[in-house]
Amino acid sequence: MNDFPKTTKFKAATALACKIAGVNSDRFNEAVHAGHYPCAPATSPGRARRFDVNDIIALRLYQQDIESGLSPSKAGHKACEIRAFLLQHPDADQVYIVTPALGSPYYLPDFDTTQRHATFAGSPSPEIIRVEVLNFHYLRGRIVHEIDDEAMTVGRD
Numbered sequence: 001m002n003d004f005p006k007t008t009k010f011k012a013a014t015a016l017a018c019k020i021a022g023v024n025s026d027r028f029n030e031a032v033h034a035g036h037y038p039c040a041p042a043t044s045p046g047r048a049r050r051f052d053v054n055d056i057i058a059l060r061l062y063q064q065d066i067e068s069g070l071s072p073s074k075a076g077h078k079a080c081e082i083r084a085f086l087l088q089h090p091d092a093d094q095v096y097i098v099t100p101a102l103g104s105p106y107y108l109p110d111f112d113t114t115q116r117h118a119t120f121a122g123s124p125s126p127e128i129i130r131v132e133v134l135n136f137h138y139l140r141g142r143i144v145h146e147i148d149d150e151a152m153t154v155g156r157d
């Protein structure tokens with residue numbers, strides 16, 4: 001497996017983060033304003049949002065879900081769940097999104113996909129109906145490369 005870098009000392013402003021994630025920055029700002037993307041990095045008037053690598057991973061996955069037909073609200077909720085997972089597991093190379101028959105999905109760093117039943121938070125789940133695995137390894141490396149490459153460019157066009 002390639003040893004892509006996992007982090008960079010730089011952060012990306014909104015325009016660069018959206019470019020890297022393949023998101024239209026106007027649509028992103030509309031989603032934030034409408035409350036569909038509540039985990040966007042905080043900002044204050046006159047200042048740009050500053051995205052770290054894991055913020056951009058969540059933003060890229062948001063865009064992929066939008067392109068797959070998910071509503072902005074549902075895609076934003078899922079992206080924020082992934083971002084929360086990445087706050088707890090900042091170097092994770094993947095997340096398992098395990099959906100039981102009853103209740104909300106669980107975002108886990110590891111999961112045996114052959115399980116038909118599982119215990120979550122001490123309670124047995126009657127049935128696992130879906131497991132989605134999202135791989136971050138290559139995506140994270142590409143994001144780090146693009147941020148670092150941009151940071152080496154001085155001046156404006």
